[in-house]
Amino acid sequence: MARQKPRAIVVADHGRPQRPAIGGAIAGWGGLVLGDAGRGLRHLIAVEAERRRTFLWLPVAFGSGIVLYFLADAEPSLWPPLAGALLAALAAIIARRHRHALGVAVAIAAVMAGFAAATWRTRTVTTPVLARPMIAKLSGLVLGVDERPAGPRIVVRVASFGGLDASLRPAHVRVSLRPGASVKPGDFIEATARLLPPPTAARPGGYDFARDAFFAELGAVGSLVGKITIRAPPEEPDAWTALTIANDRARNALTQRIANAYGGQEGALAAALVTGKRGLITEEANDAMRAAGIYHIVSISGLHMALAAGSLFWAARALLALWPAIALAWPVKKIAAGVGMAGATGYCLFSGAEVATQRSLVMTLIMMGAILIDRPALSMRNLALSALVCLILRPEALLGPSFQMSFAAVAGMIAFSVKPSGRLVGAGAPSSGALGWLRAGARWAYLLITTTTVATVATAPFSAYHFQTFNPFGLFGNAMALPLIELAVMPLSVLGVFASFFELDRPIWWLIGQATVPVLASARAVAELERSRVIVPAFGVGALSLMVVAILWATLWSTVLRWLALLPAAVGIAMAYDLTPPDIYIDRGASGLAMRAADGRLVILGKPSGFVLEQWLRADGDGRAPADPSLRSGARCDRLGCTGRLQGGQTIALVRDKRAFPEDCARADVIVSPLPAPPNCKAPTVIDRRTLDRSGAITLARSPHDMGLHPVHALPAASRPWIVGGRPQQPHASVGPPRTATPPVTTAPSSSQTTDPLDAVQDAMDEDGGRELNNDAED
Structure with a gap:
């Protein structure tokens, strides 16, 4: 009617x-x-429930519990979230006939389970973290070696370090070696090491290398100095460690073989595409690929896993189809899926089983496993299962750009490229003849453009939040690079690994090197375009959270409900642009600071590391390079310190010698120093060594209400296991471990100046942290 x-x-x-x-x-x-x-609305929700889309929100609830864990003021107990999850699960069983009550109970159970999983994960990986910088004798077993142009970087399982007790000694450390040093996985080494606790964030809200190092069970980072002695290990490693060492040796050998087969950066890129060892690629090539939006190709992650498993799946299915008796009587497609799953698992183990690789393996196994049970391989439910498994295994991955960007990209591509029936948008019956080839080519180009565009839009909020960058020409970079990777590099890689068992692989690696020539050339061409890398100011977690809600809402629903995502997206974007940037950025060790001068741009006082300075400039939306001379204009420095004038007229002093305190405390509005300030310092704002030990890096912003400078700290007030700076410590001057019968060699800065031989190590670790962040995001 x-x-x-x-x-x-x-x-x-x-x-x-x-x-x-x-x-x-x-x-x-x-x-x-x-x-x-x-x-x-009720009809649309019923349609979503009929399509079983509500299940897709289960990993979202689980992830919300993980976020709540990391927001806790102190390390929580395990039993409350476990009890909450069990009670909620019991309530779900009781209310299983009442749909709404069942949904609420399941959501609460998932949140509690996520909280419990994160708590349990922290307890299982907790190992000692070095409490303060030290220089002492280090001995241990080399587990892995990464060759780099600047010198190898190794991971060592520590046997002894400077007489530290086992309860204070890091279990694993990562150290850099000088160029030309020859160390292999499995060597037991002794050398003098300069070690530091893993550095915390360079600014509030910035990348926290210390947290990532904690979950990687790295208790310290640094470098080796002097002679390295290789000895026989005191005991034979266990079977798993021996397998890990043998695997890394094989990866390094294959990496060198591939790189030498063609040479240059093309050979280094070819090696990274196969083994995942990226150390031979120079920063110039890395920056070009990042600007072109194709750096993800050098990470053994989703693209590599899909292509490797897909190549094995296609090859196995094609070979089995050659015999009619097998093709007609056996489930050829399922057998090929099993071959693809086995190959993907072996590839993950060989490539080092990094976190991103493990996540990609889980996704690949679930996608291939769907074929075994006659389900669509590419579906949002499979992606949700993958996310849930990954979060159970590695809850901390949720906070990293790698997890966020990869799942956002795949969710976006599935949501807008796959119909609810499971068929690809634009897919149809194949045509024969020249017209069929034209239609197939047009369909492939359409899917490439749409999927790349959707992936770029879905990952843009995370790229802007974590890196303060946006690559508007990523579509062109991927359009030029991905066809070569998909059609040439990965199929040849499978063939090359097989041929390496017969020492017939060198010509194949040379062909892969040839294929990488246009990849690097196109990346450099795109990187040279004006505004190929746009710097955007850093925004807060609130804006990012709204954008995440918008992405989830737009991708997890399949009806017109998804258009409601425009509301949180618009509010989140507005919040991201409505920013009040800090007036002062202060390094965690007060080696330098950035202040906003009268012209509104940042001016540098002191000598912050290149990575820290780059983080400040990006967060401010400033596209200048760290070496730009304009960054020093307006600063007045001498042997005792530096002074400058803020945009609001206040004076700021960076005190590097205690003799400058009397004058600067009497005249400056803001005192910053890596030394303890005297108790009688009358400056309105004093940030000294004691403050920084508790707070880490600090920013100060002028309040529009009282025009005062208000600080924001990088470290929370409460201590968490990965925060060394949040725990009570001895003053910085007492560098070294507690006194022992045989004290190790240690160094400490003088009482009047901050000339510390560990400052260079800190700078190097900051640079490593920057590369770690970039690599993690593109995994």
Whole structure:
């Protein structure tokens, strides 16, 4: 029956009919619209439930519990979230006949389970973290070696370090060696090491290398100095360690073989594409690929796993189809899926089983496993299962750009490239002849453009939040590079690994090197375009959270409900642009600071590391390079320190010698120093060594209400296992471990100056942290 329109409200005036009253018309139509909207919303939700889309929100609830864990003020106990999850699960069983109550109970159970998983993960990886910088004798077993142009970088399982007790000694450390040093996995080494606790964030809200190092079970980072002595290990490693060492040796040998087969950066890129060892690629080539939006190709992650498993799947299915007896009698497709799963697992183990590789393996196994049970391989449910498994295994991955960007990209591509029936958008019956080839080519180009565009839009919020960059020409970079990677490099890689068992692989590696020539050339061409890398100011977690809600809402629903995502997206973008940038950035060790001068741009005082300075400039939306001379204009420095004037007229002093305190405390509005300030310092704002030990890096922003400078700290007030700076420590001057019967060699800065031989190590570790962040994001 047709829906009747609301009746007009008519009043009589002298016997003549009048026009409907405006208020009555609005009320009538409003009631109809709201009633229709309510019924339409209920219908859409029913459609989503019928399509079983509500299951997709289960990993979202699980991830919310993980986020709550990391927001805790102190390390929580394990039993409350476990008890909460069990009670909620029991409530779900009781309320299983009531749909809404069941949904609420399941959501609460998932949140509690995520909280418990993160708590348990922290307990299982907790190992000692070096409490303070040290220089001492290090001995241990080399587990892995990464060759780099600047010198090898190794991971060592520590046997002894400077007489530290086992309860204080890091279990694993990562150290850099000088160029030309020859160390292999499995060597037991002794050398003098300069070690530091893993550095915390360079600014509040910035990348926290210390947290990532904690979950990687790295208790310190640094470098080796002097002679390296290789000895026989005191005991034979266990079977798993021996397998890990042998695997890394094989990876390094294959990396060198591939790189030498062609040479240059093309050979280094070819090696990285096969083994995942990226150390031979120079920063110039890395920056070009990042600007072109194709750096993800050098990480053994989703693309590599999909292509490797897909190549094995296709090859196995094609070979089995050659025999009609097998093709007609056996489940050839399922056998090929099993071959692809086995190959993907072996590739993950060989490539080092990094976190991103493990995540990609889980996704690949679930996708291939769907074929075994006759389900669509590419579906949002499989992606949700992959996310859930990955978060159970590595809850901390949720906070990293690698997890966020990869799942956002895949979710976006599935949501907008796959119909609810499971068929690809644009897919149809193949045509024969030249017209068929043209249609196939057009369809492939359409899918490439749309999927790349969707992936770029889906990952843009995370790229802007973590790196303050956006690559607008990534579509062109991927369009030029991906066809070569998909059609040439990965199929040849499978063939090359097989041929390496017969020492017939060198020509294949040379061909892969040839294929990487246009890849690097196109990346450099795109990188040279104006504004190929746009710097955007850093925004807060609130804006990112709204954008994440928008991405989830747009991808996890399949009906027109997804268009409601425009509201949180618009609010999040508005919040990201409505920023009040800090007036002062202060390094975690007060080696330098950045202040906002009268012209509104940053000026540098002191000598912050290149990575820290780059982080400050990006966070401020400043595209200048760290070496730009304009960054030093307006600063006045001498042997005792530096001074400058802020945009608001206040004076700031960076005190590097205690003799400068009397004058600067009397004249400056803000005192910053890596030394303990005297108690009688009368400056309105004093940030010294004691403050930085508790707070880490600090920013100060002027409040629009009282025009005072208000600090924001990088470290929370409470201590967590990965925060060394949040725990009570001895003053910085007492560098070294507690006194022992045989004290190790240690160094400490003088009481008047901050000339510390560990400063260079800190700078190097900051640079490593920057590369770690970039690599993690592109994995």
